[in-house]
Amino acid sequence: xxxxxxxxxxxxxxxxxxxxxxxxxxxxxxxxxxxxxxxxxxxxxxxxxxxxxxxxxxxxxxxxxxxxxxxxxxxxxxxxxxxxxxxxxxxxxxxxxxxxxxxxxxxxxx
Amino acid sequence: xxxxxxxxxxxxxxxxxxxxxxxxxxxxxxxxxxxxxxxxxxxxxxxxxxxxxxxxxxxxxxxxxxxxxxxxxxxxxxxxxxxxxxxxxxxxxxxxxxxxxxxxxxxxxxxxxx
Numbered sequence: 001x002x003x004x005x006x007x008x009x010x011x012x013x014x015x016x017x018x019x020x021x022x023x024x025x026x027x028x029x030x031x032x033x034x035x036x037x038x039x040x041x042x043x044x045x046x047x048x049x050x051x052x053x054x055x056x057x058x059x060x061x062x063x064x065x066x067x068x069x070x071x072x073x074x075x076x077x078x079x080x081x082x083x084x085x086x087x088x089x090x091x092x093x094x095x096x097x098x099x100x101x102x103x104x105x106x107x108x109x110x
Numbered sequence: 111x112x113x114x115x116x117x118x119x120x121x122x123x124x125x126x127x128x129x130x131x132x133x134x135x136x137x138x139x140x141x142x143x144x145x146x147x148x149x150x151x152x153x154x155x156x157x158x159x160x161x162x163x164x165x166x167x168x169x170x171x172x173x174x175x176x177x178x179x180x181x182x183x184x185x186x187x188x189x190x191x192x193x194x195x196x197x198x199x200x201x202x203x204x205x206x207x208x209x210x211x212x213x214x215x216x217x218x219x220x221x222x223x224x
Contacts, residue, residue: 034212043201043215044153088153090213096141096160097169098213102152 002027004091006101015110019076023089023101026070031093033065035074038086038103047087048074079108112136114216116202122222123192131187131219135204143213144177144187145201153201159185192223 092098
């Protein structure tokens with residue numbers, strides 16, 4: 001059974017710090033990986049997608065992929081209280097249906 | 111439209127009634143997904159449509175749940191004889207082609223079964 005594992009948290013970081021969110025996946029044929037942010041009571045919105053090993057940076061966000069270790073991470077630099085949300089990791093490409101993790105709750109405190 | 115739309119945004123119904131939820135995907139997106147999200151839980155896959163192919167219904171929890179989609183347009187999710195455990199947010203997502211592509215989520219329909 002395809003699985004995507006995330007620590008449920010909450011992960012609490014002070015404002016301005018780096019938040020590190022981690023995810024592992026079980027399906028070795030997964031080709032695409034996504035990080036979604038979900039605010040309480042809202043639907044998920046895409047933050048980052050990554051397809052190749054290494055780092056991908058977009059503003060304050062960096063996604064990291066290591067296919068050999070089946071590991072994906074999301075770094076949020078200069079964390080802001082507005083970053084407080086649940087972050088969902090998803091793996092796709094092994095089948096037509098992406099597999100989502102249950103999410104990590106991030107709290108950025110002033 | 112600019113994004114995925116869903117209606118209604120909220121639905122309160124009595125146990126045993128049927129409900130119909132609607133999803134309007136982004137124009138040109140051939141793949142459409144329905145998910146259920148119970149309070150404080152992750153996304154639970156329900157059903158997947160890809161163009162005119164037969165849908166993947168492997169996530170539907172019971173035969174009370176059904177969904178339709180005509181071509182690459184609107185989809186409806188129907189829940190018959192609703193139960194209290196059906197209370198959840200029902201999310202629709204669409205993507206350009208298939209599961210390896212980015213999914214764009216609608217705002218969801220919050221269903222409450224009394």
